Amino acid sequence: MATNKAVTLATADFEVFGKVQGVYFRKHTQKKAQELGLKGWVMNTAQGTVVGQLQGPPKPLQDMKVWLQMVGSPKSKIEKTTFRNESAINNCAFRSFEIRH
Numbered sequence: 001m002a003t004n005k006a007v008t009l010a011t012a013d014f015e016v017f018g019k020v021q022g023v024y025f026r027k028h029t030q031k032k033a034q035e036l037g038l039k040g041w042v043m044n045t046a047q048g049t050v051v052g053q054l055q056g057p058p059k060p061l062q063d064m065k066v067w068l069q070m071v072g073s074p075k076s077k078i079e080k081t082t083f084r085n086e087s088a089i090n091n092c093a094f095r096s097f098e099i100r101h
Contacts, residue, residue, distance in 0.1 A: 010058045011040075012086040014068055016050045018079035025050050026099045028073035033097040036060035043100035055092040 016025070021044050029042045029052065038060055042052035054061050069081040 008058065009056060009089045009092060010061045010086065011053065011055045011089045012061060012065065013053050013084045014051065014065070014081060015045075015084075016068055016072070016078055016081045019075075019077040020050045020072065021048055023073050023075035025073045025076050028076075029068070030097050030099055032067050032071075033064060036064055038064055039092045039094040039097055041094065041098045041100050053094075055089065055094060 026042045026044065029050070033040065033042075033054065036056065038054050038056035040053040040055050042050060045051055054064055056064075065081075065083060069078065072078045
C-alpha cells in the first residue's frame with residue numbers, strides 16, 4: 001500500500017583538500033552529481049580547496065561522498081574530504097547542480 005510520505009532527502013556540505021584546483025575537479029563533480037540526480041553547488045576557495053553542498057536521496061548522496069573522497073577528477077589528488085551539516089531535509093533548496101565562481 002502506497003503512503004503519502006515524501007521520500008526522505010539528505011544534505012551535506014563538503015570540502016575537498018589536495019590537488020583539486022586546475023584539474024577540472026568542479027566540472028567532474030558537477031557531471032557526477034548530475035548522473036546521480038543530486039542538486040547543489042561546488043566552487044573553488046582561496047585556500048586551494050573545493051567546497052560545496054549536496055542535496056538529494058540518501059543513497060546517491062552516499063555514492064557522491066565516496067566519489068569525493070576516493071575518485072575525483074582524473075588529474076586530481078585528493079588528500080582529505082570533510083563533511084559537515086549532514087541532515088535530513090524535506091525539500092531540495094536547488095533546482096540543479098551548479099558550478100559557482
